[in-house]
Amino acid sequence: MAEFSKILIATNNAHKIEEIRAILAGTGIEIVSPRELGVEVDPEETASTFKGNAIIKASEFSLAAGIPAFADDSGLCVDALEGAPGVYSSRYAFEGCTFEDNNNKLLDALKDVPEGKRNAKFVCVISLCDGRNLLSDFRGELSGSIAISPKGDNGFGYDPVFVPDFDKMRSRNTRTLAEMTKKEKNSISHRSNALKMFASYLRNQLHS
Numbered sequence: 001m002a003e004f005s006k007i008l009i010a011t012n013n014a015h016k017i018e019e020i021r022a023i024l025a026g027t028g029i030e031i032v033s034p035r036e037l038g039v040e041v042d043p044e045e046t047a048s049t050f051k052g053n054a055i056i057k058a059s060e061f062s063l064a065a066g067i068p069a070f071a072d073d074s075g076l077c078v079d080a081l082e083g084a085p086g087v088y089s090s091r092y093a094f095e096g097c098t099f100e101d102n103n104n105k106l107l108d109a110l111k112d113v114p115e116g117k118r119n120a121k122f123v124c125v126i127s128l129c130d131g132r133n134l135l136s137d138f139r140g141e142l143s144g145s146i147a148i149s150p151k152g153d154n155g156f157g158y159d160p161v162f163v164p165d166f167d168k169m170r171s172r173n174t175r176t177l178a179e180m181t182k183k184e185k186n187s188i189s190h191r192s193n194a195l196k197m198f199a200s201y202l203r204n205q206l207h208s
Ligand code: IMP
Pocket: 072, 073, 074, 075, 076, 089, 090, 102, 122, 155, 156, 157, 158, 159, 189
């Protein structure tokens, strides 16, 4: 197993840095931001898979900083659309679109798909790279279905149209993610599932 006590979080998104730092706080590994290291990188996400894009981001930041770096990449995959929007989730409607544009396009694409056939999942992949070497990767998923119309005001992205199959008590669920509190969403989300696996890897890494 690779040895390190400090890793770089490969994103310039301040909100993401704060959220991820909180989850990884107990691991004993120092998490540094690009800004703290004076690193400026803005890699293009050109891969066709979540893992590929996470590797591009983690390795470019790691090469620029000279320490291991990790990145996450996530999105929504809809069965009836053969996995779309997938890696194009943020720009599904068009380049520079809003979350609402994406949700409208998605609901339109599924307008003839009946309830029961609207299965989908959120995927989040975290890759940890040392330079160009992939040290490890972690995949979290959240399965559910696409609602007939948007509901709820919380969260972001596709949250108003995504109904997770189960809530945190593993009971059948009918609410969209945007109708759940942040705490409820974090207890089941694809991102927190991947981050929990990553946190456990980091704890083992430090104590091995
Ligand atoms: P990113 O890789 O985390 O930046 O996510 C890419 C895109 O996937 C976002 O712009 C959203 O459209 C969608 N997405 C990822 N995670 C979520 C989520 O938890 N809720 C809703 N949409 C999400």
